Amino acid sequence: MKNLTFITMALVAGAALSTPALAYRGDYGRYEVRYDWATVVDVDPIIERSSRPVSREVCYDQPVDRYEPGYTARRDHTGSTLLGAVIGGALGNQVGKGDGRKAATIAGAVIGGAVGNNASHRRGDYYETGGGYVRDYETRCRQETAWRGNNDVVGYEVTYRYRGDIYHTTMDHHPGNRLRVRVDRGVTPAE
Incomplete structure (x- = not known):
């Protein structure tokens, strides 16, 4: 009886140890990595709006009235x-x-x-002639700051189809009409 117990234990231990190995062998083909091409269905740019100050100098002629003294004569x-x-x-x-x-x-x-x-x-002995106010123009300048808005493309929302299923991802560049994908447990862009 002692022998039978030992054999039973050996069989149970062997079965327990071999099950993960068999399971791994069975999943081997399922998790194999391969590469293929998917069809790009839609590409939408991701736009980031920003503003920056732009300074410029603005000059204009300002009318100025100034007193022009006459001359003194003997x-x-x-x-x-x-x-x-x-x-x-x-x-x-x-x-x-x-x-x-x-x-x-x-x-x-x-x-x-x-x-x-x-x-x-x-x-x-002396007298003054002329004199009076004269209109003159002086060029004056000032700095003006305007805010200029920018629309920068920071990435792309990409929708692609692989074997009838639709997938979405975000990319930093436009992928074109086709997208290289990595196929293993899921389908992801290879780039």
């Missing part, structure tokens, strides 16, 4: 002196007779010239 006293001498001489000529008239004319001319010269000095 006053000419000759005209006043001569006018005074002529008027004084004419008045002196009316006063006397004979040689006295000549002396009165000369004296009137000298006194009239002195009075005319003195009168012109009272108005100052």
Whole structure:
């Protein structure tokens, strides 16, 4: 009886150890890796929207009113002196007779010239001409920032068919019309 128990135990142990080996052999063909081609059914780009600042310089002509001073000139006293001498001489000529008239004319001319010269000095030796506001233009610039939007393709949603079944994946490039697939426990892109 002891012998029978030993044989039974040996058979049970052998069966237990050989079952995984048989199971593995049976699954060997099922898990073999192979490569094939699938048909691409649809490709949709994955778009990422982003914005970035774009700066540029904008220049324009700004009207500016500025004061333009005139120029300062020295006053000419000759005209006043001569006018005074002529008027004084004419008045002196009316006063006397004979040689006295000549002396009165000369004296009137000298006194009239002195009075005319003195009168012109009272108005100052210098005078200012012109002057006033003038419209001018200055170029002014400023920085403007605009936001420019970008639509960047960051990947592709790919739908493909392999042996009648539909699969989906995400890829970083456009696959074209066909997609190489790895076939083992499932169907996945090989690239």
